[in-house]
Amino acid sequence: xxxxxxxxxxxxKSTCGDPFGGPVMDSITSLEACEILCDAKKQGLIxxxxxxxxxxxxxxxxxxxxxxxxxxxxxxxxxxxxxxxDAVGLKMKMVTCSLHGNQVFRNGGxxxxxxxxxxxxxxxxxxxxxxxxxxxxxxxxxxVARDGFECQFAVDWATPxxxxxxxxxxxxxxxxxxxxxxxxxxxxxxxxxPRGEMYLATTGHALGLISRLEDPSVWGVNPELLxxxxxxxxxxxxxxxxxxxxxxxxFLHIGNQKAGQFDNDSPTLTGMDGLxxxxxxxxxxxxxxxxxxxxFDNHVLRTDAGPGKANAIQVRKDFVKFNVESWRLIxxxxxxxxxxxxxxxxxxxxxxxxxxxxxxxxxxxxxAIQEAKIDYKKVNExxxxxxxxxxxxxxAILGM
Ligand code: XLS
Ligand code: MG
Numbered sequence: 001x002x003x004x005x006x007x008x009x010x011x012x013k014s015t016c017g018d019p020f021g022g023p024v025m026d027s028i029t030s031l032e033a034c035e036i037l038c039d040a041k042k043q044g045l046i047x048x049x050x051x052x053x054x055x056x057x058x059x060x061x062x063x064x065x066x067x068x069x070x071x072x073x074x075x076x077x078x079x080x081x082x083x084x085x086d087a088v089g090l091k092m093k094m095v096t097c098s099l100h101g102n103q104v105f106r107n108g109g110x111x112x113x114x115x116x117x118x119x120x121x122x123x124x125x126x127x128x129x130x131x132x133x134x135x136x137x138x139x140x141x142x143x144v145a146r147d148g149f150e151c152q153f154a155v156d157w158a159t160p161x162x163x164x165x166x167x168x169x170x171x172x173x174x175x176x177x178x179x180x181x182x183x184x185x186x187x188x189x190x191x192x193x194p195r196g197e198m199y200l201a202t203t204g205h206a207l208g209l210i211s212r213l214e215d216p217s218v219w220g221v222n223p224e225l226l227x228x229x230x231x232x233x234x235x236x237x238x239x240x241x242x243x244x245x246x247x248x249x250x251f252l253h254i255g256n257q258k259a260g261q262f263d264n265d266s267p268t269l270t271g272m273d274g275l276x277x278x279x280x281x282x283x284x285x286x287x288x289x290x291x292x293x294x295x296f297d298n299h300v301l302r303t304d305a306g307p308g309k310a311n312a313i314q315v316r317k318d319f320v321k322f323n324v325e326s327w328r329l330i331x332x333x334x335x336x337x338x339x340x341x342x343x344x345x346x347x348x349x350x351x352x353x354x355x356x357x358x359x360x361x362x363x364x365x366x367x368a369i370q371e372a373k374i375d376y377k378k379v380n381e382x383x384x385x386x387x388x389x390x391x392x393x394x395x396a397i398l399g400m
Contacts (some may be wrong), residue, residue, distance in 0.1 A: 095132030110167030148195030224253035255298030282334035
């Protein structure tokens with residue numbers, strides 16, 4: 001399925017710094033980033049974009065309502081951006097509140113033990129929601145960011161999850177009460193980085209938390225695959241499979257990752273590992289007839305960045321195109337795998353077993369299950385050939 005694609009502001013704005021060295025690329029303004037994105041939209045590469053509040057406007061805690069004040073820089077900037085986006089039909093799909101950049105949130109945003117800092121975080125979330133509404137965004141994403149810890153004795157374990165619930169309920173209440181365009185909300189889990197440990201480490205953590213919110217029906221997850229689950233050697237297949245089955249996967253963040261490492265955020269399919277895992281992930285999306293969209297969340301490889309004004313624009317434009325082309329490659333391969341009847345047949349050798357008892361199992365027919373006569377020897381001696389299935393997929397992935 002040819003999916004709609006989103007490229008966020010923060011990905012094109014990245015200057016490719018890392019903890020060991022400063023930026024490699026010149027920074028660009030939000031208007032310049034917007035022009036790169038609008039250009040990509042005009043070329044038919046992308047459909048949507050998304051942003052943190054901080055990617056497009058700066059935050060002044062002394063003026064929490066500046067987005068409403070026509071004389072403010074914030075007001076002028078968002079109007080100028082929207083004009084450019086409207087001219088080419090580029091849609092702001094999602095907004096997310098940066099609770100990681102400003103130093104005041106260093107010990108947490110929504111979960112900060114200081115109620116005054118939690119109130120600042122709440123004000124910033126409300127401003128982000130209003131900015132999202134101005135652009136007509138549909139989604140608000142909560143990325144767990146600095147809501148985490150390094151020292152377990154420095155956490156009051158009775159509070160962090162309660163505070164996350166309060167913060168997220170506040171976001172949905174604010175959007176509803178003000179009839180904002182944002183009707184759906186997502187949690188983006190991550191195991192660590194920037195904190196040593198983060199409170200919502202995996203897709204499962206996020207789904208568990210959602211069940212405790214005031215209105216779980218408006219919440220979903222947007223795992224970042226392969227990166228965030230891969231950082232702790234968890235699999236993308238598992239994250240996407242569970243979220244889709246729960247009906248809670250509106251969109252995915254996409255990039256590449258070497259399992260077990262720091263958050264690589266490498267461009268789609270780029271790097272040593274991940275080709276087979278990504279093929280498997282996108283094949284699952286096809287097989288489960290998932291209808292959501294793809295949002296890239298990665299940045300230019302630091303090695304491939306360069307200083308200077310010309311690079312600042314061209315490298316970023318090439319990066320958008322590169323991601324889209326890489327995605328289309330793997331999407332095409334996944335479509336082929338999903339439509340391949342021979343592969344279905346080989347899978348059916350393991351997955352296509354039928355028995356009258358399955359009806360009883362599906363119906364929770366306790367009596368029928370209890371009385372079912374199962375030939376233990378026969379089923380126990382039946383050999384499964386998962387490796388053969390994998391071999392067939394390897395051949396198909398390699399085009400042989
Ligand atoms: C960081 C996250 C972040 C979110 C948006 O690792 O991927 O960029 O996607 O806040
Ligand atoms: Mg992300």
